[in-house]
Amino acid sequence: MTKTIDKSQRTTAIPSEERLRQLKQLFPECLTEGEVDPEKLNNLLFCESGGGNRDKNINEIDKNESYRFTWAGKRTAIRLLNMPTEATLKPCRDNSLHFDTSQNLFIEGDNLEVLKLLYKPYFGRIKAIYIDPPYNTGGDFVYPDNYAKPLDTYLQLSGQMDAKGNLQTSNPETSGRYHSTWLSMMYPRLFLARQLLTDDGIIFVSIDDREVHNLRLIMNEIFGEENFIGGFVWRKKAGAGADSKLFFRQHEHILMYAQNIGRIEELFQPLTEKQRSAYKNLDNDPRGLWASTDLTRTGDNDPARIYEVVSPTGKKFTHCWTYTKSNFQQLIDNNLIWWGKTGNSKPKRKRFLKDKKGLTPRSWVDIALTSDGGRDLEKLNLSVFDYPKPVKLIKLFLQIATHSNDLVLDFFSGSCTTAQAVMELNQEDGGTRRFLMVQLPEPTPEKSAARAAGFETIAEIGKERTRRVCEKVDTGFRVFKLAKSNYQTESDVQTDDPQTYISQLEQTLEPLREGWRTEDVLYEIALKEGYPLDSIIEKVGGLAANTVFHITAPDGTQTCHVCLDGKLAETDIERLRLSKDSVFICRDVALDDTLAANLALQCHLKTI
Numbered sequence: 001m002t003k004t005i006d007k008s009q010r011t012t013a014i015p016s017e018e019r020l021r022q023l024k025q026l027f028p029e030c031l032t033e034g035e036v037d038p039e040k041l042n043n044l045l046f047c048e049s050g051g052g053n054r055d056k057n058i059n060e061i062d063k064n065e066s067y068r069f070t071w072a073g074k075r076t077a078i079r080l081l082n083m084p085t086e087a088t089l090k091p092c093r094d095n096s097l098h099f100d101t102s103q104n105l106f107i108e109g110d111n112l113e114v115l116k117l118l119y120k121p122y123f124g125r126i127k128a129i130y131i132d133p134p135y136n137t138g139g140d141f142v143y144p145d146n147y148a149k150p151l152d153t154y155l156q157l158s159g160q161m162d163a164k165g166n167l168q169t170s171n172p173e174t175s176g177r178y179h180s181t182w183l184s185m186m187y188p189r190l191f192l193a194r195q196l197l198t199d200d201g202i203i204f205v206s207i208d209d210r211e212v213h214n215l216r217l218i219m220n221e222i223f224g225e226e227n228f229i230g231g232f233v234w235r236k237k238a239g240a241g242a243d244s245k246l247f248f249r250q251h252e253h254i255l256m257y258a259q260n261i262g263r264i265e266e267l268f269q270p271l272t273e274k275q276r277s278a279y280k281n282l283d284n285d286p287r288g289l290w291a292s293t294d295l296t297r298t299g300d301n302d303p304a305r306i307y308e309v310v311s312p313t314g315k316k317f318t319h320c321w322t323y324t325k326s327n328f329q330q331l332i333d334n335n336l337i338w339w340g341k342t343g344n345s346k347p348k349r350k351r352f353l354k355d356k357k358g359l360t361p362r363s364w365v366d367i368a369l370t371s372d373g374g375r376d377l378e379k380l381n382l383s384v385f386d387y388p389k390p391v392k393l394i395k396l397f398l399q400i401a402t403h404s405n406d407l408v409l410d411f412f413s414g415s416c417t418t419a420q421a422v423m424e425l426n427q428e429d430g431g432t433r434r435f436l437m438v439q440l441p442e443p444t445p446e447k448s449a450a451r452a453a454g455f456e457t458i459a460e461i462g463k464e465r466t467r468r469v470c471e472k473v474d475t476g477f478r479v480f481k482l483a484k485s486n487y488q489t490e491s492d493v494q495t496d497d498p499q500t501y502i503s504q505l506e507q508t509l510e511p512l513r514e515g516w517r518t519e520d521v522l523y524e525i526a527l528k529e530g531y532p533l534d535s536i537i538e539k540v541g542g543l544a545a546n547t548v549f550h551i552t553a554p555d556g557t558q559t560c561h562v563c564l565d566g567k568l569a570e571t572d573i574e575r576l577r578l579s580k581d582s583v584f585i586c587r588d589v590a591l592d593d594t595l596a597a598n599l600a601l602q603c604h605l606k607t608i
């Protein structure tokens, strides 16, 4: 019996291929020779039901008109989204704090490449995303997506490759494609972000008046209009602030969308201090603090609810009540009626603070100003970043969307206010939420406070803030950096010179790039096989000749063995006691035909 040997994944999953697979699975009848036939699909969706006929009629009437949102470059942005990345994430122990024990993550890199790498391991695993992207002010939009070689631009920017020309661009309002450029930047990132959310996950996106209309449209397209939960208006300035001659803008927007609104039953934001202070315990009730609410009913005069009640002091009250007489009596029996301090006031219903889950979120947010964001950094002795969001603001969104052990992502993380908000909220409510920050190593301006303080990039500021807060709350974070894959990639052998081509092709027989490091390769294998970055990688003990690692996903659902040695010793392999369910990954060169055949029968063998 022969068994096939799989190749270990070298690239990331491609979103369009994954969707096509899902479509084929859902509608097998719309396939022609194995491919989806758009006409069949259209007929299936719009012509086979009664409602479909109505749509068909509409289509016929307005054949050349349809409601559609597009911009110059949209197709290219979609193409870019579907290009697999040639990158990996390298662990950086030096930059991390408690690398081996921490589940918090900071990734330095361009977020599009990073999101592509996170697609497989974090698909459907993130409960809340908060992002504060560049608002397209004309000067804040610095990262040019390179459609031909996406990774190269990043490698040049981060100093990992020689820079050709000036990479700093901005998107001035005078540019003919001012909004289009911004939309093309946002589209693939938001698209990938949606794939990472859990079914009941929520995304919050900050924005101001410049692009809020476009953001609504692009979010409607990606998340579905029905998944728009609401838009917050955040009051960010106390005074006027001269940003316009004709109008003082004191607010910003935060749009909130669900991954699937049908999966969200309720949302709460915490009570304000003032609302909490209304809860007292005037009768020392062992059930704790309570507030009282009116019991009289207005609007109708249901005779069944009009009756007389008598207070403990004998005072009589006749009203139309919200409860029937028997239910009212039950409330009295359970000490849930408050008759006032003297016992002869109009009765009220006691409601306990411990039973109050919070308030349904309010659109108007007036809890902290931009200046408070600056103060948050000041308190950490780190006033090196302009206009960070206030910690309190992001904490509010986390209180609405997350619980205990949830994972929170911010892929435009700047100074890492979101990381601080996650850690502080955990301290307050005993949660164990984890964060995943992504930030470009965008150079800080030359004559800035940041540069004077030794911060060359915004990523350095983000890491330092995270480190300072981690130290306060006794936790840590793992740092990874976006870098070129450890595998030789196709583009490595692109040359016009036949001689160079042959010699480069020979080199690709060795799949790993020269100078590879074991830990880097282990993390690349883990990532591309779909293991989250906080997976546990341990060396297997008790082997004589080989070094074998065991990778376990944090939730224990996935495990595999990896050996990167040039030759495998059969005695060591036997000691691993591999079974049919075990996955064993090794280098192609380490196997001869007999060993490969034996191993493939014994376990799920993958080679690199």
Ligand SMILES: C[S@@+](CC[C@H](N)C(=O)[O-])C[C@H]1O[C@@H](n2cnc3c(N)ncnc32)[C@H](O)[C@@H]1O
Pocket: 109, 110, 111, 112, 132, 133, 134, 142, 143, 385, 387, 388, 389, 390, 411, 412, 413, 414, 415, 416, 417, 418, 438, 439, 440, 442, 458
């Ligand atoms: C408005 S700031 C976020 C500020 C953050 N909310 C805070 O409170 O500190 C946007 C950040 O996104 C970063 N950024 C822009 N393009 C990026 C990209 N392609 N990948 C990763 N980060 C990016 C910028 O460097 C900037 O720091």
